[in-house]
Structure formats: C-alpha cells, structure tokens
Amino acid sequence: MNMAIRAVTRSALDRGWTVYGIEEGYAGLIAPADQGKIRRLRARDVGGILGQGGTVLGSARCPEFEDPEVRARGRANLERLGVDALVVIGGNGTQTGAEVLSREGLDVVGVASTIDNDLLGSDVTLGVDTAINVALDCVDKLRVTASSHRRASLVEVMGRDCGYLGLMVGLACGAEAIVLPEADMSPAQVAARIEDAYQRGKKHAIVIVAEGSARRASELERVLLDEHCERIGFELRTTVLGHIQRGGSPTATDRLLGARFGARAVDCIARGETGVLVGLRGREIVTTPLAQVVGGIKPVDMSLVELARVLAV
Numbered sequence: 495m496n497m498a499i500r501a502v503t504r505s506a507l508d509r510g511w512t513v514y515g516i517e518e519g520y521a522g523l524i525a526p527a528d529q530g531k532i533r534r535l536r537a538r539d540v541g542g543i544l545g546q547g548g549t550v551l552g553s554a555r556c557p558e559f560e561d562p563e564v565r566a567r568g569r570a571n572l573e574r575l576g577v578d579a580l581v582v583i584g585g586n587g588t589q590t591g592a593e594v595l596s597r598e599g600l601d602v603v604g605v606a607s608t609i610d611n612d613l614l615g616s617d618v619t620l621g622v623d624t625a626i627n628v629a630l631d632c633v634d635k636l637r638v639t640a641s642s643h644r645r646a647s648l649v650e651v652m653g654r655d656c657g658y659l660g661l662m663v664g665l666a667c668g669a670e671a672i673v674l675p676e677a678d679m680s681p682a683q684v685a686a687r688i689e690d691a692y693q694r695g696k697k698h699a700i701v702i703v704a705e706g707s708a709r710r711a712s713e714l715e716r717v718l719l720d721e722h723c724e725r726i727g728f729e730l731r732t733t734v735l736g737h738i739q740r741g742g743s744p745t746a747t748d749r750l751l752g753a754r755f756g757a758r759a760v761d762c763i764a765r766g767e768t769g770v771l772v773g774l775r776g777r778e779i780v781t782t783p784l785a786q787v788v789g790g791i792k793p794v795d796m797s798l799v800e801l802a803r804v805l806a807v
C-alpha cells in the first residue's frame with residue numbers, strides 16, 4: 495500500500511493539488527478533528543516508504559462506518575478541509591464503503607488492495623504477490639523439517655473467504671493437497687492424498703489449507719489423527735502462517751502495481767471519472783464502476799486446482 499500512497503501523493507502534488515493522508519482508514523476519517531487523523535502529505539512525507547510492507551498511514555476495521563450518520567461525520571471532516579475527492583485503498587469491505595460514499599455524493603476512486611485477491615474488477619490486487627512470496631518462502635522452510643523427519647506439514651494460509659492465496663501457494667510449492675473454500679476436500683480425501691504420497695516413497699507431504707475453508711488446519715489435523723491415523727504414514731504437524739503473510743517487503747510486482755494504481759487514481763480524479771475502482775486487467779490498468787465490483791464473488795480458476803493435483807505426483 496505504501497507505494498500506492500506515495501504514487502497518489504506525488505502524482506497529485508505534480509498537478510499542484512493539496513494532499514491529505516487519512517490515518518487508520520475510515521476510523522480516522524470519522525474521528526473528531528482534534529485527534530488530527532487527517533494530515534497534510536508533502537513529497538518528503540512519503541519518502542523512504544516504498545520498500546515497507548503495510549501502510550504508513552495505518553489501517554483499522556471500522557464496523558460503525560456502515561451507519562449513515564457516522565459516514566456523515568466523515569464527509570463533514572472532508573468538507574471542513576475543502577477536500578474534493580477521496581482515494582480509498584483497500585479490499586472488498588473497504589470498496590463497499592467507498593461505493594456507499596460515492597452514492598452519497600462524494601467523489602471517490604478505489605484502489606484494489608488486499609492479500610485476499612477477492613475483488614472483482616482486478617485480476618490481482620495490490621499485496622497478494624508479496625503475500626504469495628512470503629508464504630512460499632515459509633513453506634520452503636517448513637519442507638526442510640517435514641522432509642528430514644518424514645512428516646506431513648499442514649500449512650494454513652490467509653484468505654478470509656477466498657482461496658486464491660492458498661491455491662497460488664499450493665501450486666507454486668507443489669503441495670500434495672490444497673483445501674480451499676471454493677474446492678473443499680474432506681479429511682478422508684486429504685488422508686488419501688497423504689497416504690498416496692507416503693506409498694509413492696515421498697519423504698514428506700505438504701497440505702495447504704486456506705483460512706476460509708470448511709475446516710481450519712488445526713481441526714483438520716485433529717480429524718486426521720482421530721479418524722485416519724493408521725493410513726497416513728507420516729507424522730503430522732500444523733503451522734498457521736497468520737500475519738507473517740502481511741509483513742513482507744513488497745515485491746517488485748507489487749511496487750510497480752502500487753505506482754501504476756496510485757497514479758491512475760489521480761488521473762481519474764483529474765478527468766472527473768469517479769465512483770470507480772482502479773485495477774489490473776491483463777497488463778492494462780483499468781477502471782470498473784464500484785457498483786459492479788462490490789457484492790460480487792470472484793471465482794478461483796478451478797483448472798489450477800486440477801493442475802496442482804496432476805503436478806504433485
């Protein structure tokens with residue numbers, strides 16, 4: 495997100511505009527003015543941040559933003575400062591809020607950013623490439639012990655309701671089984687895959703479990719031990735990668751995407767194209783009306799689930 499913040503700030507400054515950064519997302523937008531959550535951003539304020547993960551402005555969950563009266567406080571804060579337009583960097587929840595703000599009359603441009611990659615309107619979202627790389631690095635390290643000790647490693651990766659991150663990590667690490675919200679595997683099916691790997695002489699098995707799946711990794715391990723212990727062959731260990739996946743230094747792909755997304759968002763405002771989400775389609779930066787983005791479910795590519803199975807023999 496930092497590269498996008500930098501790009502929005504400097505592209506807008508380049509046009510001679512005044513830029514404010516809002517700390518902690520919608521929570522900062524609605525905060526009383528004396529809390530100082532909305533601050534001027536100048537070129538130097540966004541210097542030295544492009545290699546840092548996360549966001550220098552901070553982030554927050556803000557459920558009360560669904561309340562129209564609370565949102566009105568946010569709009570009033572912007573009016574007081576003479577703000578004409580708002581760039582909103584975030585995932586499906588954030589863009590749902592942006593779409594509501596847009597309907598309420600604010601000029602809003604969304605930037606597709608979440609490690610879940612669950613937003614329609616962008617093939618990939620800002621941050622997911624970094625998260626894939628971080629998770630992959632972790633699985634490569636876990637495989638060392640799994641292999642030395644002849645264990646099956648269950649690895650839980652993030653993804654609230656979406657298996658994209660799990661699928662990409664699973665395919666890239668050669669997982670023996672990938673359990674996703676969109677492609678569930680029963681414990682018996684996972685046990686069969688692990689047993690199969692053992693019978694074929696593999697030294698280890700990797701099972702990727704996406705967080706949003708029917709069973710979390712710890713529960714899957716429990717059922718495997720309780721009901722399928724004899725057939726598995728390997729010892730089992732579970733690792734939940736958790737927020738480590740959100741902590742990586744952004745990859746080149748994410749930095750480039752952040753730069754292009756941020757600059758395009760400013761371009762949109764300059765042209766009066768608001769109420770849209772900036773995203774990537776193929777190699778092109780594109781915009782999609784927020785109304786077409788929110789509420790929809792982005793499917794995962796099921797052919798890749800099958801490819802992962804074929805390649806893991």
Ligand SMILES: Nc1ncnc2c1ncn2[C@@H]1O[C@H](COP(=O)(O)OP(=O)(O)OP(=O)(O)O)[C@@H](O)[C@H]1O
Pocket residue numbers: 520554555556557558559560561584585586587588589590591592594607608609610654
């Ligand atoms: N229906 C809604 N109306 C208004 N605001 C909303 C709505 N849904 C979500 N938001 C706002 O967006 C914020 C962020 O949403 P959410 O926690 O779902 O994260 P996200 O943007 O999807 O990002 P990620 O899933 O990557 O963490 C919420 O805390 C809330 O302030």
Ligand SMILES: O=P(O)(O)OC[C@H]1O[C@](O)(CO)[C@@H](O)[C@@H]1O
Pocket residue numbers: 555585608609610652653654705740
């Ligand atoms: O950090 P929190 O608030 O626990 O949220 C975790 C959620 O955020 C994400 O990392 C991004 O949406 C999800 O993958 C995960 O379910």
Ligand SMILES: [Mg+2]
Pocket residue numbers: 585586587608610612654
């Ligand atoms: Mg989300």
